[in-house]
Amino acid sequence: MTLAEARSLTFAHRRKVLLVSTPTIRGLSRIEREFEASDQRRFFVPCPHCDAMQWLKFDRLRWEKGRPETAEYLCEGCERPIAEHHKTRMLERGEWRATATAADPTTVGYHLSALYSPVGWLSWQRIARAHEAARGSDEAMRAFRNTILGETWMETGEAPDWQRLADRREAWAPGTVPERGLFLTAGADVQKDRIEVDVWAWGRGLESWLVDHLVLEGGPGDPACWQQLTDLLGRTWAHASGQTMTLARLAIDTGYETSAVYAWSRQVGFAQVAPVKGVEGFTRTSPVTGPTYVDATVAGKRLRRGARLWTVATSTFKAETYRFLRQDRPTREEQAAGALCPPGTIHLPDWADGEWLKQLTAEQLVTVRTKRGFARLEWQKLRERNEALDTRVYARAAAWIAGADRWPEARWADLEAQLGVTKPDGPQDGAAAATTVPKRPMPRRRTVRSSYMR
Ligand SMILES: [Zn+2]
Structure with a gap:
């Protein structure tokens, strides 16, 4: 345009x-x-x-x-x-x-x-x-x-059943990228005692795969925790083709310890990192707006307009995620015979455990009446913990910020050429034809204490 x-x-x-x-x-x-x-x-x-x-x-x-x-x-x-x-x-x-x-x-x-x-x-x-x-x-x-x-579709937000998602999990090793995943983004959720990071691979039509789930201990007050996050920016993930990939973009929530997030983002640079602020509501004109320039304090010095901040309409991406999770897909046999998954299909690995799946499906969209009697859609938590959904939304926003919603065909073809894979139009192998394999434990750095409740 x-x-x-x-x-x-x-x-x-x-x-x-x-x-x-x-x-x-x-x-x-x-x-x-x-x-x-x-x-x-x-x-x-x-x-x-x-x-x-x-x-x-x-x-x-x-x-x-x-x-x-x-x-x-x-x-x-x-x-x-x-x-x-x-x-x-x-x-x-x-x-x-x-x-x-x-x-x-x-x-x-x-x-x-x-x-x-x-x-x-x-x-x-x-x-x-x-x-x-x-x-x-x-x-x-x-x-x-x-x-x-010629009208838009209003999303409905019934949470998918986590048990059904568990049944549909596919096999690929943690930290590896299935063949049709063409670029990586991460969403980071800052909590009091830890930073949770999920890495997602994205393919054509924004089909996606969970590639890694990391819990960085310590939280925003701990320099070692930030160092681990910095290390992630330089880390590589193995693609099914044998090539390696780095994070195209990491979106990090600024809702908790805002100034620490700004300072870290400023230090590592805004080319790869996007500080984000989630906002409610469906009436917003764009799912992501910005960046706006905000003040940041780095090493005790206040920098005017020292950080960039993106505003994310989380409702829109939550609804999209649930729609993608609910949509039908070809059976494994049909996929093995070459049937492709519809755009947006979310692939979950067999190492995504019950707790993570419950977090992903922790909210539902409900219609509430305002004091003046108007109907309004609102996301409500069904469970206390929802980090998997939050990090997914941030990783999705990162894909939007990277421009993936607007890339022309040539850009996707470029990514495929770089990874040495071809456009999926024939029988698939690898992740798409995945069969059940023995379950691996969730690759977390540690188990989060259940005492953490807000
Ligand atoms: Zn008439």
């Missing part, structure tokens, strides 16, 4: 920049953000019975359950049913109308759903049928909303 805008500057006096897309997830969708900043034009069409001008909404498409062939559109003016054959005349008499005021009056936005498909393309009946077919599957319903309605 930045490049397109820069190029069009040559013709600034008569330029038009067009952004066209199908939206994705609420909070992650760039086109939704742009549309919301526009004057939000909708296509208004007249009712064939009462002439009331209205834009077409899915919840006014009605049909008898199980009988999509009965689909009709109910006019919001006279409540009378409008049939498919009326559509041609309605579309001819339709017009674009703004439904909002844009901050910048030169920004215009247009939204159009498949409800407007001309007769002979996608009928209301077929849309009703598609909706019935998608029922019961989050993934299918998300595709329906995105592609048929």
Whole structure:
């Protein structure tokens, strides 16, 4: 987008920049953000019975359950049913109308759903049928909303069952990266007496693998603990290809002992390290914003704007993580025969123990009523400990900060070339076809005392 805008500057006096897309997830969708900043034009069409001008909404498409062939559109003016054959005349008499005021009056936005498909393309009946077919599957319903309605999907946050995740674990050694993992990020959670770090490998479509789980003893008051974290930045992990990989980015939470985190980040540099601050809420315009420049105290000296801080909408990434964990994947046999996992699939190793899995699934999204009666979505803890979920969210934010959500195909091909692996389009081996092997103990440096409770 930045490049397109820069190029069009040559013709600034008569330029038009067009952004066209199908939206994705609420909070992650760039086109939704742009549309919301526009004057939000909708296509208004007249009712064939009462002439009331209205834009077409899915919840006014009605049909008898199980009988999509009965689909009709109910006019919001006279409540009378409008049939498919009326559509041609309605579309001819339709017009674009703004439904909002844009901050910048030169920004215009247009939204159009498949409800407007001309007769002979996608009928209301077929849309009703598609909706019935998608029922019961989050993934299918998300595709329906995105592609048929042109609307974002609001994540639901039911925690996946940790026991079910345990059953799906695959075999690879701690500290090694399966073949399709193309770059590494880490999320670090600072606690009173320790720093917990999870290392994740990421592949195309943001498929991911847990690669390492480290508990650095001592906490933010202990220089030796920080030294261990510094050492991690220079450490390498073995990729299935035989190559070694370093951390592309480590995101570290600044919520606890903020100044110690800033000082350490400043010392090791911001190329590889991103201090992050988690914030709640789904209404934020981007899952990650920043960096902003904040003051840091290093060796007793206060440095104005000495550190960089990224703000992470943790709700968005938690919901994404749970959606990725819930989605279906091909069986091991199907994978062995070449079937690929859907984008976002989260692979967990057999050394991820019950405690870690419980932490990963420690929260759920619930609807709460505010004092003024509005419904609001809020993450609530089901269990006290949730470090695995927090570090996952930070590692995911690190991937976003590294730019992985926006990399073109060429970048992924580059990463594959560097590691000497090829694009996955044939039968898979390695992690994808993993079979059960004897369980290894969780590679923790020590066992965290259960007395730690906030
Ligand atoms: Zn009407």
